[in-house]
Amino acid sequence: MLSFIFRRVVQMAPLLFLISVVSFVLINLPPGDYLTIKIAELEARGDSGAQFILGQYRERFGLDLPIWQQYWIWISHFVTGDFGRSFEYEREVGTLIWERMGFSVLLSLSTMLFAWLVAIPAGIFAATHQYRLGDNLLSFVAFLGLALPNFLLALLLMYLSVVVFGWSVGGLFSPEYLDAAWSPAKFVDLLKHLWVPVVVIGTAGTAGLMRLMRGNLLDVLRQQYVTTARAKGLPEGKVVYKHALRVAINPLISVAGTMFPAIIAGEVITSVVLNLPTIGPLFLRALQVQDMYLAGAILMFMSLFLMLGNLLADIGLALADPRIKLS
Amino acid sequence: MSVAQSEGDVPQVKAPARRNADGTYWSQTRRRFMRSRVGVAGAVVVLVLYLICLILPEFFAPYDPESKNAQYFGGPPQVVRFVDDEGQLSIQPFVYGVARKIDPKTMQRTFAEDRSVHYPIGFFVRGDAYKLFGFIPADIHLFGSADGKGHVNLLGTDRIGRDVLSRMIHGGRLSLSMGLIGVSISLILGAVLGTVAGYFGGVTDNVVMRATEVLMAFPTLPLWMTLAAAVPPDWSPTAVYIGITAILALVAWGTLAREVRGKVLALREEEYVLAGRVMGASHARLIFRHLLPGCFSHIIVVATLAIPSMIIAETALGFLGLGVKPPMISWGVMLNEAQNIRSIAHTPWLLFPAIPVIVSILAFNFLGDGMRDAADPQSEL
Numbered sequence: 001m002l003s004f005i006f007r008r009v010v011q012m013a014p015l016l017f018l019i020s021v022v023s024f025v026l027i028n029l030p031p032g033d034y035l036t037i038k039i040a041e042l043e044a045r046g047d048s049g050a051q052f053i054l055g056q057y058r059e060r061f062g063l064d065l066p067i068w069q070q071y072w073i074w075i076s077h078f079v080t081g082d083f084g085r086s087f088e089y090e091r092e093v094g095t096l097i098w099e100r101m102g103f104s105v106l107l108s109l110s111t112m113l114f115a116w117l118v119a120i121p122a123g124i125f126a127a128t129h130q131y132r133l134g135d136n137l138l139s140f141v142a143f144l145g146l147a148l149p150n151f152l153l154a155l156l157l158m159y160l161s162v163v164v165f166g167w168s169v170g171g172l173f174s175p176e177y178l179d180a181a182w183s184p185a186k187f188v189d190l191l192k193h194l195w196v197p198v199v200v201i202g203t204a205g206t207a208g209l210m211r212l213m214r215g216n217l218l219d220v221l222r223q224q225y226v227t228t229a230r231a232k233g234l235p236e237g238k239v240v241y242k243h244a245l246r247v248a249i250n251p252l253i254s255v256a257g258t259m260f261p262a263i264i265a266g267e268v269i270t271s272v273v274l275n276l277p278t279i280g281p282l283f284l285r286a287l288q289v290q291d292m293y294l295a296g297a298i299l300m301f302m303s304l305f306l307m308l309g310n311l312l313a314d315i316g317l318a319l320a321d322p323r324i325k326l327s
Numbered sequence: 328m329s330v331a332q333s334e335g336d337v338p339q340v341k342a343p344a345r346r347n348a349d350g351t352y353w354s355q356t357r358r359r360f361m362r363s364r365v366g367v368a369g370a371v372v373v374l375v376l377y378l379i380c381l382i383l384p385e386f387f388a389p390y391d392p393e394s395k396n397a398q399y400f401g402g403p404p405q406v407v408r409f410v411d412d413e414g415q416l417s418i419q420p421f422v423y424g425v426a427r428k429i430d431p432k433t434m435q436r437t438f439a440e441d442r443s444v445h446y447p448i449g450f451f452v453r454g455d456a457y458k459l460f461g462f463i464p465a466d467i468h469l470f471g472s473a474d475g476k477g478h479v480n481l482l483g484t485d486r487i488g489r490d491v492l493s494r495m496i497h498g499g500r501l502s503l504s505m506g507l508i509g510v511s512i513s514l515i516l517g518a519v520l521g522t523v524a525g526y527f528g529g530v531t532d533n534v535v536m537r538a539t540e541v542l543m544a545f546p547t548l549p550l551w552m553t554l555a556a557a558v559p560p561d562w563s564p565t566a567v568y569i570g571i572t573a574i575l576a577l578v579a580w581g582t583l584a585r586e587v588r589g590k591v592l593a594l595r596e597e598e599y600v601l602a603g604r605v606m607g608a609s610h611a612r613l614i615f616r617h618l619l620p621g622c623f624s625h626i627i628v629v630a631t632l633a634i635p636s637m638i639i640a641e642t643a644l645g646f647l648g649l650g651v652k653p654p655m656i657s658w659g660v661m662l663n664e665a666q667n668i669r670s671i672a673h674t675p676w677l678l679f680p681a682i683p684v685i686v687s688i689l690a691f692n693f694l695g696d697g698m699r700d701a702a703d704p705q706s707e708l
Contacts, residue, residue: 014537015537015540015541015544018537018541018544019541019544019545022541022545026553026554026557029554029557030556030557030559031559143689143692144689147635147685147688147689147692148685148688149639149642149643149684149688151643151646151662152642152662152681152684152685155662155665155671155678155681156678156681158668158671159671159675159678162668162671162672163671163672163675261546262546264546265546265547265548265549266546266548268548268549268552269548269643269646269647272647273666283549283552284552284647284649287552287553287556287649288556288648288649290556295553295556296553298549299545299549299550299553302545302546302549303544303545303546306544306545306546307544
């Protein structure tokens with residue numbers, strides 16, 4: 001097992017290198033980014049303070065060096081946890097991301113929990129009631145859920161809750177709890193706000209999972225060992241849950257690994273619409289003002305999550321399914 | 328298996344008639360497709376959307392997308408009526424006029440129906456002048472205010488008094504064409520590179536596959552956003568349009584290339600390809616004459632199913648303000664104005680462009696599913 005993991009990590013190395021190169025190219029791509037403007041500003045000021053900051057930037061990012069040396073400076077700092085500087089916020093990229101990462105992770109984990117809790121039972125129900133009213137209804141809803149873009153769903157849900165029900169949505173906390181210390185009341189308040197983004201972000205994933213669960217279970221239910229189990233006189237519940245489900249659920253494990261990073265990436269738009277304190281709005285803002293070290297670091301993190309998710313999914317699958325050979 | 332067997336029984340009974348009835352692969356496929364009701368419905372909706380938004384938007388839209396109604400800005404949709412307050416039925420539909428009111432407390436401007444004024448709706452009326460197909464001068468619109476005195480804003484007006492319906496129809500030109508062009512570019516890129524990779528194998532295959540892996544290692548939407556943000560702000564609208572379309576295609580070709588490569592890898596081992604090679608066919612002939620046609624149905628299906636994600640991407644980018652920007656009109660750009668809670672609460676009709684987005688996405692999905700079932704009857708899903 002350990003050697004399997006080690007091999008997979010080694011295989012990832014060249015891909016990691018290429019990802020970092022692409023990220024760095026993207027950082028340097030926009031003409032007139034924030035750093036350029038900043039430097040022009042500092043040069044125009046021209047006093048000793050400005051000269052000092054200018055010198056600092058030059059040294060830190062290797063601005064006078066050829067591009068590949070700049071890349072080397074950037075990546076060697078990156079691996080030690082120094083992701084660069086946000087020039088808009090005048091702060092370190094690492095602390096900015098770190099402040100918001102907690103809520104992003106919280107949101108993603110809740111969304112995954114929601115998706116699995118809804119999708120698995122719904123998928124089982126649809127498979128055991130194939131082509132009946134419940135199945136058709138669920139399939140239709142799932143199709144809609146897959147087709148609706150997240151941000152439209154967010155807008156529609158916001159319209160419903162604001163105009164029809166008169167609730168306040170948006171943000172993760174009510175104003176009175178925003179700066180309050182953590183307390184049970186604040187936690188309840190968080191839950192009250194959390195469900196909207198969870199439903200919005202989770203819908204597509206839930207629908208996809210449900211269809212997968214339904215398809216897998218249907219496939220397995222047709223297999224001979226299930227017929228054998230039925231022929232032995234096992235009650236139907238045992239056939240489905242003990243025999244069929246155990247096999248049918250395996251492919252979903254590999255989905256789970258890719259779902260977490262997909263949600264982190266997918267929450268970008270939803271968080272902008274709902275005004276959530278997550279990575280998404282920070283990323284958009286950074287792109288809008290071309291604060292490229294911040295944007296590049298976030299993009300890089302997202303693809304790292306994606307790779308990590310794939311790796312974890314492979315490991316989880318290998319652990320859960322003894323038929324998978326590790327070599 | 329059972330499908331093949333039951334079909335295999337038929338030709339023994341009446342073999343001569345069968346050849347005629349079956350026809351070529353394409354006519355078989357077409358017949359299978361026509362049997363799928365959902366697929367045909369999707370096709371019809373797609374064609375109608377393209378006719379309205381892409382070919383004749385100026386005719387179908389009652390107004391020019393930029394013409395402003397100074398009296399009626401931020402106005403709610405007007406309701407089409409056939410019966411007026413006195414219970415009198417008129418065959419010609421009409422809308423009531425509007426009266427502006429200002430709430431003395433909140434200073435909020437609201438509009439109410441002015442039931443004393445009727446604006447009859449006429450068909451094929453003269454209105455804002457436009458150039459049909461870009462060069463034929465015309466001013467006929469499908470419908471509009473019959474006498475030209477009133478105004479008909481069936482989906483309301485935006486903050487500066489432009490007709491939402493007209494803008495929606497014109498916005499579709501961009502949103503729908505970007506999906507089509509973007510997919511075409513990524514289709515050509517993906518099909519060529521995928522075929523070459525699958526056919527030659529070895530180093531070529533390795534290079535192409537590593538490239539797609541790097542592309543797919545990035546989450547799609549953030550990558551789109553980053554690239555779109557790099558489009559210089561001083562570009563002309565047309566250049567931005569081309570740039571964004573190219574970005575959509577650039578990110579999307581990887582998936583397509585992988586699918587085509589897989590198909591080519593399987594086809595390469597078929598005996599008819601071997602026969603071609605033995606007879607001395609060139610690489611180009613083998614690829615274009617034997618392999619590509621084999622994957623063609625597959626490619627078309629994958630492309631059709633890729634269009635919705637392009638439309639979503641365009642809408643999402645426009646919505647975030649990273650894609651095309653005003654004065655260009657797209658559904659995303661229009662939805663950008665309905666972004667915050669305040670505008671949703673006061674002018675919810677600005678959300679109407681969400682409807683064509685959803686409709687076109689669903690239609691393309693249905694169409695693609697129907698085509699997949701028709702092109703490849705053995706495949707489940």
